[in-house]
Each structure stands twice: as C-alpha cells, then as structure tokens.
Amino acid sequence: MAIIAAEGFSFRYPDAERDTLHELSFTIEEGEFVVLLGPSGCGKTTLLRHLKRELAPVGLHSGSISYQGRPLAELPAETAAGDIGIVFQNPDAQIVMDTVWHELAFAMENMGYPPSVMRSRLAEIAGLFGLEPLLYKSVHELSGGQKQLLNLASVLLLQPKLLLLDEPTSQLDPVAAREFIQTLQRLNEELSMTxxxxxxxxxxxxxxxxxxxxLEDGVLQAQDTPRGFVRGAGQGPNASHQAYLPTASRLFLALSPEASSVPLESIPLTVREGKRWLHSHAAATPADGSHPAAGVHPAVNAGCATASQDGAASRFTGKANAAAPLLSCREVTFRYEKDGPEVLRKLTxxxxxxxxLAIMGGNGAGKSTLLHVLGGLAKPQRGKVESAKGLxxxxLAQNPLLYFSYDTVAEELRHMARYAGMSPEEEKREIEALLDVFQLHQVLDSHPHDISGGQQQKLALAMVMLLKPGVLLLDEPTKGLDPGAKERLAALLRQLLEQGISIIIVTHDVEFAAKYATRCAMLFDGSITAEGAPAEFFSSNYFYTTVVNRMVRDLLPQALTLEDVMRTWQDSGFRC
Structure with missing residues (x-):
C-alpha cells in the first residue's frame, strides 16, 4: 500500500517567477527506504516540508499529496503529528529544551501521553540509543552527533510510520555519520519504518x-532503483548524474564503457562490491592480449610506485612558502570556563x-574552537597565537544564519561589499563573479532564511570572500553543497591559493580534503596528533580515509581519488 502519493503536485513561493516544485507525481510504498537527491536549491527541502504538514511553506500549490490514501490536509492533527516525523539538517534547529531528559519528554507531553506511557517509551528509546549516561546533561554539552541522535530519538518516541530526514549527517564526522545511518537501516529493516x-x-x-x-529545478528527473539509477547515469543524456553516485559505481562506469550491457546485479554500490569487481577487472585480459596469471595485472603493480606521487602533484595547486608561517599557534591551551575542561591542550x-590546511577530527574535538582562537575571536589561557603584520x-562559521541581517540575498551582498570599502564598479564586478561561482542569481530577491541550507552556506561564504582576507578560516564550507557546488568552490579556492592566500578548512568531508588540501591535520584530545600530505595522512587511516582508498588500498596503497586510479590505469596501458 502506498503511504505517500503525489499527483501533479506543484508549488511556488510568493512573488516567485517559477515553480519550486513542478508537477511531481510519485508513490512511496510502506516500508520503503527512499533517497531524495539533487543540486542545492532543487526543491528537496521544500518537498520534505510539504510531507510534514505542520512545516509546509506558504505559497501557491496545485495537485495533491496524500498519506495512506487521504489528503494530507484532511488528516487529524494527532495523526499528522505522530505518524510523520522529521529530522532537520541542523541539530540545534530542532532542540527546544534545556536537558536531554526534558527534550525527550517534550513531544510526548505535547501529545498528552500519560506518565506511564512516557516512562516506558523513554526507557526503551534511551536504551536503544545509549542515551542513559546523557539523560540529565544539558543539551549544550552534547556533540553534534549526540544532538542529532537526540533529535532522532525524540521523533521516534511518537512511533512514526514515516520518517523524513533532511541531510541529517551534514554536520557529523565520518564515524558518527555511519552510526547514524546504520540506525536508520535498523529502523527500516526491523520496524518496517518508511x-x-x-x-x-x-x-x-x-x-x-x-x-x-x-530532482532538478523542481522537476522529478529520475525514479529508479539504485543500480538502475547508476546504469542510467552511465548513458549520455544523464551523464551529469554521475556526480551523485557512490564511488564504487563511478569507478565502475569509468572503467566499463559497456556498462549498459552489464546485468543490474553486477553493478557495484558498496566498497565490498567495488573491491571485488576491481580485483576481477585488474586480473582481466591486458591490452597486449596476453593472459597473466590470476591476480593483479603487472602494469597496475608497476603503477603503484608512482600513483601517490602523481596524485599529490595534481592535488597541490597552491604556492606554499617554506618561510616564516603566516599564522601560527604555539602551546595553546583554551577552556571556556575557568574551572571547565580544556578544549585545546598545548596545541601547536x-x-x-x-x-x-584541512583540520579533521570527531564532533566535539575542538575544531571550531581552534578556528575562533586563530581568528582572534577567543583568547587562549596559555600559549601564543602569532600572525604576519597587517594580516x-x-x-566562515558553521551556522550561516549568523551572517544574515537584511531582507534579500542581494542586500546582504551589497552591504558586505560596502563594509569592505569597495567602489560601486568594484562592488558590481566582485558580486557578479561570486554569483557566478556559487550560482545564486535565481535567489537574489529571496530572503536569506527562505533559501536552502546549501544556498545559505554559499551566500555566507560569498559574503566572507567580499572582505578579501589574507587568510580564510572556513568551518565546514562544503556542508549542504551538492557535488557541482563543491567543484566550483574548489576552483575558487585554487584561484585564491595561486594568489598567495592561505586557507584553513575544518571539515568532515574526507573526499574534499583528500582531493584539494595541501596538508591535513587530525585534532584529538585537544591537540594535533597527526599531520602530513594527503597521500600519507589518509592512507594510514582506517575510517578517516576516502572510499577510493578503502577500495583500492591492496592495489594502489596511496591512491585517494578516482583521478589517482584512472591516471595509473591509463599510464600503465591497461585496457579500460
């Protein structure tokens, strides 16, 4: 039975020139696990908010959306609130109470559940999510991963039949994100939750x-199984969809020109499937027609020695100076309260x-705090921060909403340019260039709070860029960005590096750091525990490494990206 059915549904925000969602028709069966994807601003969040009736945005709409055969608008309030749960992108946006216990009880109290039911459900969910040690803690003491688990647990206490999630792992480190997604898998498989x-x-x-x-531009461009979607992305008209595929699938398409004839079940999606396929591919007939013994193709083995060097050369796009540091901290120790725990400890x-420089580490490790100390927004209790004269x-803080004070995107950019002291001609030129880079032309007249999370992130970064800083400190700059936007951001950062500007990014995006950073560092227990060039840094890690490295480590120990693998395959003369 269909739990959600959309028939020709369209939606347009007030005063907008075009539909944000245009004639969507689809059904979702009970117990399905459905992934909604597409570029930033394509309408994903708007669609999810329409499925959660209480959050539906104001505007013009046509067509219909029904839940279990009934129009959403006609559902009883208790059914709409309890049966359909949602978890937002920003963990802090959903938390309303002061302690974990109160937050968990909040929704049940609003629904009027008796105390006995509340205690029973809370005990079950707290046990499932391992929240017992946190029950009486302040929500402000939780890490990003713990907050997101708390949000999910709070929603599940109402025992929903349909769970909506809007980029719930965007602010989680790789380990926390994997655990969160595994929890979703259990809910789907063991409870048949949609x-x-x-x-x-x-x-x-x-x-x-x-x-x-x-979704693309509010239009439903593809409906398929994951493997069917991969096969479709390998064909001409849908080639742009490849950016949204798992790495195993993208490597498969790159090395298999006849992918359209491969049985669907043979298309790899996971690291395990990709690794098996790659080993069989590497042991296949080589370009010279000979038949090597079972195992890895000799040319691939020969390429292993140079893959990491070539890859490192292609990633290094700046002009790093071995002279005195532009910005440094020495033996820095920082705590927020006099008797509080040390967030940073003798950090150099x-x-x-x-x-x-890409700084990585778990949620709550102190990465954002380190940026604030380096930027002069927080003063360490011990140690010293030094910067070049006149720097x-x-x-760019993690929450882009902190940067917005005006009613439209255009006003935000104009006021920041004027604050930076630009002439009218320079203002126009610089803003136009940033609008092109971040593709914000279509939302110029929108309120910053009404655009998507990815667009908010791009707008905040554009505002910071207008200040023309000598050092950029970016806290999760790829959060909420689609693959195309990440490529455009990388191109901009390359230009800045070539101009001698230095950049520090705090990120959970391992793939972005591996591809574009010149140096990586791990923050753990208040200190930098490891640092080095991407090839050495990531190839020695187990979780904090790229999907490509996990998949090809046996063949190419220091290959981090698809480009590394393809370069070795092509240079070795191996037939693709």
Missing amino acids: VIISEHRLEEVLPLADRVLM LSLHRGEL KSGL
Whole structure:
C-alpha cells in the first residue's frame, strides 16, 4: 500500500517567477527506504516540508499529496503529528529544551501521553540509543552527533510510520555519520519504518535504498532503483548524474564503457562490491592480449610506485612558502570556563602562505574552537597565537544564519561589499563573479532564511570572500553543497591559493580534503596528533580515509581519488 502519493503536485513561493516544485507525481510504498537527491536549491527541502504538514511553506500549490490514501490536509492533527516525523539538517534547529531528559519528554507531553506511557517509551528509546549516561546533561554539552541522535530519538518516541530526514549527517564526522545511518537501516529493516532521506553523502545511504528520486529545478528527473539509477547515469543524456553516485559505481562506469550491457546485479554500490569487481577487472585480459596469471595485472603493480606521487602533484595547486608561517599557534591551551575542561591542550600548528590546511577530527574535538582562537575571536589561557603584520582573516562559521541581517540575498551582498570599502564598479564586478561561482542569481530577491541550507552556506561564504582576507578560516564550507557546488568552490579556492592566500578548512568531508588540501591535520584530545600530505595522512587511516582508498588500498596503497586510479590505469596501458 502506498503511504505517500503525489499527483501533479506543484508549488511556488510568493512573488516567485517559477515553480519550486513542478508537477511531481510519485508513490512511496510502506516500508520503503527512499533517497531524495539533487543540486542545492532543487526543491528537496521544500518537498520534505510539504510531507510534514505542520512545516509546509506558504505559497501557491496545485495537485495533491496524500498519506495512506487521504489528503494530507484532511488528516487529524494527532495523526499528522505522530505518524510523520522529521529530522532537520541542523541539530540545534530542532532542540527546544534545556536537558536531554526534558527534550525527550517534550513531544510526548505535547501529545498528552500519560506518565506511564512516557516512562516506558523513554526507557526503551534511551536504551536503544545509549542515551542513559546523557539523560540529565544539558543539551549544550552534547556533540553534534549526540544532538542529532537526540533529535532522532525524540521523533521516534511518537512511533512514526514515516520518517523524513533532511541531510541529517551534514554536520557529523565520518564515524558518527555511519552510526547514524546504520540506525536508520535498523529502523527500516526491523520496524518496517518508511524512510525518505535527502542526502549528499551517498556512499552509505544509496546502497540501503529501495528507490532513488532525483530532482532538478523542481522537476522529478529520475525514479529508479539504485543500480538502475547508476546504469542510467552511465548513458549520455544523464551523464551529469554521475556526480551523485557512490564511488564504487563511478569507478565502475569509468572503467566499463559497456556498462549498459552489464546485468543490474553486477553493478557495484558498496566498497565490498567495488573491491571485488576491481580485483576481477585488474586480473582481466591486458591490452597486449596476453593472459597473466590470476591476480593483479603487472602494469597496475608497476603503477603503484608512482600513483601517490602523481596524485599529490595534481592535488597541490597552491604556492606554499617554506618561510616564516603566516599564522601560527604555539602551546595553546583554551577552556571556556575557568574551572571547565580544556578544549585545546598545548596545541601547536602553523599555516604558510598559499597553503590549504584541512583540520579533521570527531564532533566535539575542538575544531571550531581552534578556528575562533586563530581568528582572534577567543583568547587562549596559555600559549601564543602569532600572525604576519597587517594580516586580515575571514571566518566562515558553521551556522550561516549568523551572517544574515537584511531582507534579500542581494542586500546582504551589497552591504558586505560596502563594509569592505569597495567602489560601486568594484562592488558590481566582485558580486557578479561570486554569483557566478556559487550560482545564486535565481535567489537574489529571496530572503536569506527562505533559501536552502546549501544556498545559505554559499551566500555566507560569498559574503566572507567580499572582505578579501589574507587568510580564510572556513568551518565546514562544503556542508549542504551538492557535488557541482563543491567543484566550483574548489576552483575558487585554487584561484585564491595561486594568489598567495592561505586557507584553513575544518571539515568532515574526507573526499574534499583528500582531493584539494595541501596538508591535513587530525585534532584529538585537544591537540594535533597527526599531520602530513594527503597521500600519507589518509592512507594510514582506517575510517578517516576516502572510499577510493578503502577500495583500492591492496592495489594502489596511496591512491585517494578516482583521478589517482584512472591516471595509473591509463599510464600503465591497461585496457579500460
């Protein structure tokens, strides 16, 4: 039975020139796991909000959306609130109470559940999510991963039949994200809970999906199984969809020109499937027609020695200066309260001109705090922060809403340009260039709070860029960005590196850091525990490494990206 059915549904925001959602028709069966994907601003969040009636945006709509055969608008309030749950992208946006216990009880109290039912459900869910040690803690003491688990637990206490998730792992580290997605898998498989998830981190979620729905400019461009979606992306008209595929699938398409004739069940989605396929592919007939013994092709073995060197050369795009650091901290210790725990402990780190340094670590490790200390927004209790004379830094905080004060995107950009002291001609030129890079032309007249999370992130970064800082401090700059937007951001960062600007990014995006950083560092227990060039840094890690490295480590120990693998295959003369 269909739990959700949309028939020719369209929606347009007030005063908008075009539909945000245009004539969507689809059905979702009970117990399905559905992945909703597409570029930032394509309408994913708007669609999810329409499925949660209480959050539906104001505007013009036509067509219909029904839940279990009844129009959403006609559902009793208790059914709409209890049967359909939603988890947002920003963990803090959903938490309303002061302690974990109160937050868990809040929704049940609003629904009027008797105390006995509340205690029983709370005990069950707290046990399932391991929340007992946190019950009496302040929500402000929780890490991002713990907050997101708390949000999910709060929703599940109402025992929903349909769970909606809007990029729930965008602010989680790789380990926390994997655990969160595994929890969703258990809910789907063991409780037959219907899951609809909008997500850019597709390595883990796409293999779990029963179906994929892809939106572009508010139009439903694809409805298929994951493997069917992969096969379709390998064909000409849908080639742009490849950016949304898991790495195993993209490598398969790159090395298999006849992918359209391969049986669906043979198309790899996971690391395990990709690794098996790759080993069999590497042992296949080589280009010279000879038949090597079972195992890895000799040319591939020969390529292993040079893959990491070539890959590192292609990733290094800046002009790092070995002279005195542009920005550095020495033996820095920081705590928020006099008697509170040390967030940073005797931390030493330096940044040179033209360098892109990626700082990684778990949620709550102190990465954002370190950026604030380096940017002069927080003063360490011990140690010293030093910067080059006259250095101006620009900080992009994790929450882009902190940067918005005006009613439209255009006003935000104009006021920031004027604050930076630009002439009218320079203002127009710089804003136009950033609008092109971040593709914000279509939302110029929109309120910053009404655009998607990815667009908010791009707008905040554009505002920081207008200040023309010598050092950029970016906290999760790829959060909420689709693959195309990440490529455009990378191109912009490359230009800045070539101009001698230095960049520090705090990120959970392992793939982005591996591809574009010149140096990586791990923050753990308040200190930098490891740092080095991407090839050495990631190839020695187990979880904090790229999907490509996990998949090809036996063949190419230091290959991190698809480009590394393809370069070795092509240079070795291996037939693809």
